[in-house]
Amino acid sequence: MIKRIDVITENELNQIMKIWLNCNIDAHNFISEKYWQDNYDYVKDILPSAELFAYYKNNVIIGFLGLTDNYIAGIFINKEFCSLSIGTKLLDTIKKKRSILNLSVYEKNKRAINFYLKNGFLIKDKAIDTSTDELEYQMQWNKQTVNLRKG
Numbered sequence: 001m002i003k004r005i006d007v008i009t010e011n012e013l014n015q016i017m018k019i020w021l022n023c024n025i026d027a028h029n030f031i032s033e034k035y036w037q038d039n040y041d042y043v044k045d046i047l048p049s050a051e052l053f054a055y056y057k058n059n060v061i062i063g064f065l066g067l068t069d070n071y072i073a074g075i076f077i078n079k080e081f082c083s084l085s086i087g088t089k090l091l092d093t094i095k096k097k098r099s100i101l102n103l104s105v106y107e108k109n110k111r112a113i114n115f116y117l118k119n120g121f122l123i124k125d126k127a128i129d130t131s132t133d134e135l136e137y138q139m140q141w142n143k144q145t146v147n148l149r150k151g
Contacts, residue, residue: 002093005052005064012054015061016076017044023076030108031132053093055086065090072103091119099143107135116141 005012020043024036047066050073055063063077063086072094075087094101105112107126117123121139129136 001056002089003054003056005054008048008052012061013044013047016047016052016054016064019061019064019076019078020047020074022079023074026079027109027112028106030106031134035132053090055090057081063087063090065094067094070098070100070102072101074103087115088119095141095143101141103139104129104136105139106132107137113137113139 008016017040021036021040024031025033028036049068051067053065053067054061055077062081063075065075065087066073075090077086101121103116103121105116106129107113113123116139119141121141122145123137124140125138126135127138128134
């Protein structure tokens with residue numbers, strides 16, 4: 001079940017942060033674990049200001065999507081549930097609420113790039129992320145463009 005978290009509890013925040021850290025370490029083996037650990041407290045502080053959509057199973061968060069305006073800060077799914085289309089369900093939920101969505105994804109994160117391409121995103125630009133010195137793609141989904149391609 002997907003639920004928008006309007007007021008995050010300490011328990012929900014801890015669940016989300018555990019998923020955030022584990023997913024980042026797992027998906028970005030080309031970036032030091034220390035980078036994610038060093039950014040943990042910063043992300044924990046700013047996360048409640050994002051628009052959060054969580055996927056619950058038996059009242060436990062197993063995945064979430066963070067959104068700021070039209071920018072997807074990330075989609076993170078607990079590793080054991082990765083092949084259940086939860087990321088697609090979360091993405092479909094916010095596609096109903098926005099006409100344009102933007103995000104950044106590391107060029108070396110092929111799985112994520114393929115996921116976003118499959119879900120209608122296009123690569124619009126690329127740049128070096130100065131905090132990691134890694135190449136990032138800026139991707140965009142546009143409801144109008146997607147509808148034109150379908151037609």
